[in-house]
Amino acid sequence: MINKVMIAAVLICAATVTQAQDRYFTKSGRIEFFSKAPMEDIEARNKTVAAVLDTKSGALQFSVLMKSFEFEKALMQEHFNENYVESNKFPKAEFKGSITNNGDINYAKDGSYTAKVKGKLTIHGVTRDVETTGTIKVASGKIDASSVFNILLSDYNISIPAIVKDKISNSIKIAVDCKLEPLK
Amino acid sequence: MKRTYIILLVVLVIVAIGWYGYSEYNRTNEDLLKKKPAYSMQAAELIAAFEKDTASANRKFTDKVIQVSGTVKSLDTNGNPVVIALGDPGQMSSVQCSMDSSHAEGYRKIREGDHVTLKGMCTGGKTEEMFGTDVILNRSVALTDK
Numbered sequence: 448m449i450n451k452v453m454i455a456a457v458l459i460c461a462a463t464v465t466q467a468q469d470r471y472f473t474k475s476g477r478i479e480f481f482s483k484a485p486m487e488d489i490e491a492r493n494k495t496v497a498a499v500l501d502t503k504s505g506a507l508q509f510s511v512l513m514k515s516f517e518f519e520k521a522l523m524q525e526h527f528n529e530n531y532v533e534s535n536k537f538p539k540a541e542f543k544g545s546i547t548n549n550g551d552i553n554y555a556k557d558g559s560y561t562a563k564v565k566g567k568l569t570i571h572g573v574t575r576d577v578e579t580t581g582t583i584k585v586a587s588g589k590i591d592a593s594s595v596f597n598i599l600l601s602d603y604n605i606s607i608p609a610i611v612k613d614k615i616s617n618s619i620k621i622a623v624d625c626k627l628e629p630l631k
Numbered sequence: 632m633k634r635t636y637i638i639l640l641v642v643l644v645i646v647a648i649g650w651y652g653y654s655e656y657n658r659t660n661e662d663l664l665k666k667k668p669a670y671s672m673q674a675a676e677l678i679a680a681f682e683k684d685t686a687s688a689n690r691k692f693t694d695k696v697i698q699v700s701g702t703v704k705s706l707d708t709n710g711n712p713v714v715i716a717l718g719d720p721g722q723m724s725s726v727q728c729s730m731d732s733s734h735a736e737g738y739r740k741i742r743e744g745d746h747v748t749l750k751g752m753c754t755g756g757k758t759e760e761m762f763g764t765d766v767i768l769n770r771s772v773a774l775t776d777k
Contacts, residue, residue, distance in 0.1 A: 475707035475714035514754035
């Protein structure tokens with residue numbers, strides 16, 4: 448009886464360890480956005496992205512607080528939070544999806560792999576399906592996941608005030624770069 | 632003579648408005664080194680407040696300058712800004728401090744395991760099953776002499 452309990456305990460521990468080893472995460476991932484517009488270029492950065500990747504299933508999740516985006520100009524940062532993304536009302540943006548070609552990526556072998564990513568992106572309280580490509584770099588047991596893609600502000604009900612409508616671009620380029628470490 | 636005064640006054644008002652607009656447009660975020668914190672507490676206390684009631688803690692701490700002390704559980708020096716995480720190394724939850732690079736001399740000697748005091752602008756916190764509870768401080772400066 449005791450042996451059976453011990454075997455069960457060992458199996459449970461082994462399963463837990465295996466599951467943890469499949470997961471890689473960071474809480475200091477980088478996200479930047481950039482918009483080129485006639486009036487002025489808009490750019491901001493945020494290095495407190497929480498991200499987790501399950502290498503076994505390819506499941507991928509990102510989460511970021513909107514107020515953590517830093518702009519060079521304080522006024523622009525205030526306008527971004529108050530007038531555009533309404534950070535008090537919608538404090539968080541997140542992505543939940545997966546790498547659809549996860550089988551093509553060998554996480555045990557150092558190298559650079561193209562990842563096809565599909566999932567749901569939520570910004571400003573609006574969730575939309577997104578599909579993009581990214582790069583997975585495996586080196587010395589760590590994973591660097593990065594991607595650059597564009598979104599339209601209008602897709603997320605982010606309205607541009609009429610007075611600057613022709614001067615601010617509706618298209619925003621987003622760059623994400625997360626250096627993931629094994630979840631212990 | 633009266634007309635000259637009026638013209639002079641109008642010019643002064645236009646210059647003042649222009650100067651205000653220009654300086655407001657170019658205003659940068661406030662340097663927090665000398666700024667008095669609204670709250671001073673341990674990292675564990677701040678995390679516990681968000682764990683207990685995220686919405687209420689967000690109302691209380693977001694957009695406030697917070698001084699927080701704790702153990703450095705991780706340090707991300709990849710690129711700018713450096714991010715110092717305070718909290719229990721055995722737990723997922725943490726206070727993530729995105730550091731102000733204009734005060735790099737204050738934190739460049741900080742290492743994992745050090746007990747430090749940092750001060751930054753709280754941009755909120757979130758609790759998620761996958762990541763635990765995270766509280767974010769932006770433009771943080773180190774107060775510990777390291």
